[in-house]
Amino acid sequence: METLLGGLLAFGMAFAVVDACPKYCVCQNLSESLGTLCPSKGLLFVPPDIDRRTVELRLGGNFIIHIGRQDFANMTGLVDLTLSRNTISHIQPFSFLDLESLRSLHLDSNRLPSLGEDTLRGLVNLQHLIVNNNQLGGIADEAFEDFLLTLEDLDLSYNNLHGLPWGSVRRMVNLHQLSLDHNLLDHITEGTFADLQKLARLDLTSNRLQKLPPDPIFAHSQASALTATPFAPPLSFSFGGNPLHCNCELLWLRRLERDDDLETCGSPGGLKGHYFWHVREEEFVCEPPLITQHTHKLLVLEGQAATLKCKAMGDPSPLIHWVAPDDRLVGNSSRTAVYDNGTLDILITTSQDSGAFTCIAANAAGEATATVEVSIVQLPHLSNSTSRTASPKSRLSDITGSSKTSRGGAGSGGGEPPKSPPERAVLVSDVTTTSALVKWSVSKSAPRVKMYQLQYNCSDDEVLIYR
């Protein structure tokens, strides 16, 4: 054997059969880099005895189900890894952690349901990531984090993706090819392609996109492609097979000079099924918002909840915002919730909520407003006092003073001299940012308790709340 090898090498064939080679595999020491080739050998798992110095590893067309942390451990020189056409449904986190030289990872035609945040951890030099024809339903926001700047080719076509970590895609500034066709994408975040100057191929065919975010990069996809420069290559861009909503928001796309593909409009009704490139520019119209229903007046007891409704039509669907009587935009807080359907819930009203709330419905074509008059029936605001006798005029029960957390929630009023513990009628303890335990005792000699009033100041709301 030795002599035969010597002979082969003498004839200039720069490969040798390597001693340690997993059963069924062929191992070649080709121009000093080791290749381990085990395609379609009926393997059920990654052979444990692969030479860790291997540079190319082909395991395609087997029956591997699971990838574990030991499978590729210490393969720091591996450049090419093919796992295509297996039945891989699970990759243990950090399985590729040692593959710092890997440039190309083929995982296509497997059964992967998702890519977790640590599935692809460690692939700091990855250029080609091929994961088409899997069952991907989700990709973690952090999944691509280790190779954002090196990746050139990302193929996620033929999966079940509803979304993508668009923020990560946006940072892949060396991307040449992005294949997202045959998924369930219904949304692409605006600005995703802004920095992808090297993108030469973008396939969005057969998704559920109703619109595309306008971006200068799409100008490079025009038939003339006059704008193409060595720094900005012409873009091959496909988006057929999407239910495009042909309104004014897609006018920019219609204005591109492209060869007539077979893209069609999915809506609005009148344009459904029409060939996108045959619809005239004037037909790409939007409708300004029209408020169809809203609450007119509300009378609310202070501390109680109030629901303000506002509904609007328009094309595109208007977004609804609320402005409070003090001219501030209302957002979600501990006291308020703003829903996408236009409803504003004030969970606990205060006297500051008295006045006119404005509902603003806005879309690309304009805006409309409506006002809701809110009247708050104020509760009697009791004076600060911790002792029963200090508020003799009141028919109501005790009320504690400020319960600022910095005072340990002892319950005694701000400026008042602290009283000895037994005289405290109300005790506040266990104060957290969202809760407090309030305790008081009722003695038989005291007048009957008719009502409790709780007064607190939550830093989120910057307002005193009475209940």
Ligand SMILES: *[C@@H]1O[C@H](CO)[C@@H](O)[C@H](O)[C@H]1NC(C)=O
């Ligand atoms: C491959 O061959 C070279 C010499 O041709 C040798 O130095 C190297 O150790 C071999 N590698 C392996 C993994 O056998």
Ligand SMILES: *[C@@H]1O[C@H](CO)[C@@H](O)[C@H](O)[C@H]1NC(C)=O
């Ligand atoms: C990887 O290398 C470490 C340290 O050299 C060793 O302990 C470990 O057994 C190796 N793992 C494999 C799978 O070769």
Ligand SMILES: *[C@@H]1O[C@H](CO)[C@@H](O)[C@H](O)[C@H]1NC(C)=O
């Ligand atoms: C407020 O929270 C609700 C869920 O409680 C959410 O549906 C809504 O989008 C949020 N609104 C804003 C403006 O963040």
Ligand SMILES: *[C@@H]1O[C@H](CO)[C@@H](O)[C@H](O)[C@H]1NC(C)=O
């Ligand atoms: C709006 O959505 C919220 C939360 O999903 C729901 O409680 C409320 O009833 C809805 N309002 C209307 C008018 O549909």
Ligand SMILES: *[C@@H]1O[C@H](CO)[C@@H](O)[C@H](O)[C@H]1NC(C)=O
């Ligand atoms: C109670 O005391 C706090 C601080 O000591 C003060 O800010 C608040 O206005 C007082 N409340 C009333 C109703 O007097």
Ligand SMILES: *[C@@H]1O[C@H](CO)[C@@H](O)[C@H](O)[C@H]1NC(C)=O
């Ligand atoms: C409530 O607390 C916040 C933060 O501590 C403070 O800025 C605000 O002035 C207080 N409001 C009232 C009415 O005491």
